[in-house]
Amino acid sequence: MSNDAVMNDFASVPDGDGRFGIYGGKFVAETLMSALDELENLYNKLKDDPEFVAELDADLAHYVGRPSPLYEASRLSDKIGGARIWLKREDLNHTGAHKVNNTVGQALLAKHMGKKRVIAETGAGQHGVATATIAARLGLECQVFMGEEDVRRQALNVYRMKLLGAEVIPVTSGSRTLKDAMNEAMRDWVTYVDDTFYIIGTVAGPHPYPMLVRDFQCVIGREARAQSLNQIGRLPDALVACVGGGSNAIGLFHPFLEDKDVAMYGVEAGGHGVSTSQHAAPLTAGTPGVLHGNRTYLMQDADGQIMHTHSVSAGLDYPGVGPEHSWLKDIGRVEYVVADDDEALKAFHSLTRVEGIMPALESSHALAYAERLAAELGPDKNIVVNLSGRGDKDIHTVAEIDGLEF
Amino acid sequence: MSRIAGCFEQLVEQGRKAVIPYIVVGDPSLEITVDLMHELVSSGADIIELGVPFSDPMSEGPVIQLAHERALANGASLRHALDTVRAFREKNQTTPVLLMGYANPVEHMGYAKFADAAAEAGLDALLTVDIPPEEVAPVNAELQRVGMDNIFLVAPTTPDERLHRIVDQASGFVYYVSLKGVTGAGHLDIDNVAHHVSRIRENTQLPVAVGFGIKDAESAAAVAGVADGVVVGSALINAMAAAIEGGADHTAAGKVAAGLLAEIRRGVDSVTS
Numbered sequence: 001m002s003n004d005a006v007m008n009d010f011a012s013v014p015d016g017d018g019r020f021g022i023y024g025g026k027f028v029a030e031t032l033m034s035a036l037d038e039l040e041n042l043y044n045k046l047k048d049d050p051e052f053v054a055e056l057d058a059d060l061a062h063y064v065g066r067p068s069p070l071y072e073a074s075r076l077s078d079k080i081g082g083a084r085i086w087l088k089r090e091d092l093n094h095t096g097a098h099k100v101n102n103t104v105g106q107a108l109l110a111k112h113m114g115k116k117r118v119i120a121e122t123g124a125g126q127h128g129v130a131t132a133t134i135a136a137r138l139g140l141e142c143q144v145f146m147g148e149e150d151v152r153r154q155a156l157n158v159y160r161m162k163l164l165g166a167e168v169i170p171v172t173s174g175s176r177t178l179k180d181a182m183n184e185a186m187r188d189w190v191t192y193v194d195d196t197f198y199i200i201g202t203v204a205g206p207h208p209y210p211m212l213v214r215d216f217q218c219v220i221g222r223e224a225r226a227q228s229l230n231q232i233g234r235l236p237d238a239l240v241a242c243v244g245g246g247s248n249a250i251g252l253f254h255p256f257l258e259d260k261d262v263a264m265y266g267v268e269a270g271g272h273g274v275s276t277s278q279h280a281a282p283l284t285a286g287t288p289g290v291l292h293g294n295r296t297y298l299m300q301d302a303d304g305q306i307m308h309t310h311s312v313s314a315g316l317d318y319p320g321v322g323p324e325h326s327w328l329k330d331i332g333r334v335e336y337v338v339a340d341d342d343e344a345l346k347a348f349h350s351l352t353r354v355e356g357i358m359p360a361l362e363s364s365h366a367l368a369y370a371e372r373l374a375a376e377l378g379p380d381k382n383i384v385v386n387l388s389g390r391g392d393k394d395i396h397t398v399a400e401i402d403g404l405e406f
Numbered sequence: 407m408s409r410i411a412g413c414f415e416q417l418v419e420q421g422r423k424a425v426i427p428y429i430v431v432g433d434p435s436l437e438i439t440v441d442l443m444h445e446l447v448s449s450g451a452d453i454i455e456l457g458v459p460f461s462d463p464m465s466e467g468p469v470i471q472l473a474h475e476r477a478l479a480n481g482a483s484l485r486h487a488l489d490t491v492r493a494f495r496e497k498n499q500t501t502p503v504l505l506m507g508y509a510n511p512v513e514h515m516g517y518a519k520f521a522d523a524a525a526e527a528g529l530d531a532l533l534t535v536d537i538p539p540e541e542v543a544p545v546n547a548e549l550q551r552v553g554m555d556n557i558f559l560v561a562p563t564t565p566d567e568r569l570h571r572i573v574d575q576a577s578g579f580v581y582y583v584s585l586k587g588v589t590g591a592g593h594l595d596i597d598n599v600a601h602h603v604s605r606i607r608e609n610t611q612l613p614v615a616v617g618f619g620i621k622d623a624e625s626a627a628a629v630a631g632v633a634d635g636v637v638v639g640s641a642l643i644n645a646m647a648a649a650i651e652g653g654a655d656h657t658a659a660g661k662v663a664a665g666l667l668a669e670i671r672r673g674v675d676s677v678t679s
Contacts, residue, residue, distance in 0.1 A: 031561035191587035303483035304514030
């Protein structure tokens with residue numbers, strides 16, 4: 001494929017059927033198909049509507065607190081002695097993560113559809129908290145599905161959601177983590193499809209979700225691109241972001257896709273190592289398949305059953321990935337790599353101590369790889385790392401690993 | 407003529423409606439499934455719908471979801487489902503069997519390889535819950551190559567233009583999902599079911615079977631009054647699970663399910679003959 005052809009493709013994906021090459025699509029039960037069609041039609045009508053765009057922009061500016069800064073982590077860079085590392089500070093958004101960009105957007109769609117109730121699935125609770133927050137602000141009924149295992153390890157965010165007036169429903173099936181929460185949210189949506197809007201938290205799920213979540217998260221990359229030109233004086237040499245479902249990564253990457261000199265690295269959760277089965281790295285160690293409404297890379301066994309995953313980070317503990325990432329991997333535009341649990345924890349401590357910024361364990365995976373990359377690239381290069389969320393929610397996990405009890 | 411088309415033709419001649427039990431391959435155990443299929447046929451099943459266990463059965467309610475989990479724990483898989491059909495065919499060459507499951511195991515095996523293996527095993531049809539007409543072309547090409555039917559779901563939320571698109575791709579029969587929700591949920595609104603079944607009939611000559619929400623002889627009879635067949639799943643699986651919890655062995659539990667199916671058969675026949 002020539003570069004020109006690839007560039008044209010970036011603007012034209014997904015196609016009319018919601019496909020990114022062979023990935024994406026709408027693999028759901030018939031009951032949901034008309035709801036997806038309705039959402040797609042509404043979104044296509046609203047996305048270029050000046051009134052809708054103005055409403056969204058106002059929410060992002062005055063409620064979320066955008067633009068988020070691009071911060072040069074010079075002490076971290078000095079410590080590594082390599083490329084300059086810049087942090088896109090999504091941790092400074094209202095609710096403390098990039099997730100809110102998307103929930104603000106989808107909540108506006110729900111409002112336009114006249115829905116009274118929103119549901120969401122959540123792993124680490126960042127998306128659940130963001131959804132509960134928007135629901136509180138708009139006066140919508142809100143239920144959040146969360147795997148029982150994640151309810152345990154993210155108790156703080158569970159309480160935050162309850163304070164915000166949301167009901168948190170622990171999911172006890174399967175691996176009791178994010179994928180099972182998504183199954184349960186889909187079951188709920190099928191049942192209450194008339195009055196319920198399903199706010200999906202990542203760039204996965206059936207079309208149009210991977211497209212609209214990407215569009216809402218692209219504010220990250222648009223800002224980072226302008227900030228880089230302004231603060232660095234040119235585009236960065238590399239972008240690094242963690243990839244679970246992949247919404248913060250696609251949000252950062254997408255506005256740079258046509259800048260062919262900008263290298264991009266999506267960092268998956270290596271868990272206890274990709275040579276073990278204890279990881280969450282479908283792009284690195286999985287194969288294409290169909291789950292949660294889309295075709296994408298999955299962690300699956302020889303019978304096509306979805307495997308249990310492991311990551312120290314609840315937000316990355318997912319056996320699939322957004323379909324656009326699968327396509328970007330296959331066409332070679334983004335390189336997908338892994339950082340394991342230990343590396344992520346080390347990066348968590350490192351940024352906290354050196355810069356006074358406590359990153360989410362998700363973002364710590366991106367930081368771990370960025371540190372490696374910075375050492376390879378040398379001091380005349382610039383790396384932008386998406387600091388997708390703050391680490392307050394992960395303090396219990398880190399403390400437990402460090403042998404502390406509260 | 408496919409085995410399913412032949413089955414419905416014969417039922418029409420007899421003035422009867424189809425009774426279609428759903429069980430999950432490998433639940434409660436791998437050993438019992440083939441015997442249970444024969445038992446269900448003896449109790450009045452016209453077509454057997456075999457659930458292929460999947461790790462993430464997103465359209466199933468808790469009863470069938472647990473059945474999938476038990477079956478997976480027993481080591482059941484798509485390959486095992488095909489082996490089950492092959493073993494069933496050793497004693498029964500007339501009762502149509504359809505596999506109902508999710509896209510990924512079939513896609514992972516490969517559509518062509520699945521179609522060949524399924525035809526060789528004596529399978530009649532496939533129903534994949536999460537492959538809508540928009541995505542079905544590559545699957546249907548392979549199923550048609552081996553003369554296998556593809557069953558589609560129609561939902562209460564399906565608008566007319568989608569209905570056209572579905573019946574264009576469908577063969578065997580059309581499966582109407584009687585309510586919004588997952589398997590085993592809710593209560594039947596029979597007038598609503600009648601309305602949608604007649605809407606489907608305006609668009610296709612294919613028989614229409616109705617599933618979701620059919621729990622007993624009474625609800626089965628009500629549905630049989632307006633459709634060509636009734637599918638019953640959660641009620642049978644629940645009956646087996648309850649029997650096992652009460653101390654019955656797997657064979658005895660299977661007989662409990664077969665007994666419930668016999669009641670449903672009588673209910674269905676009461677409105678049609």
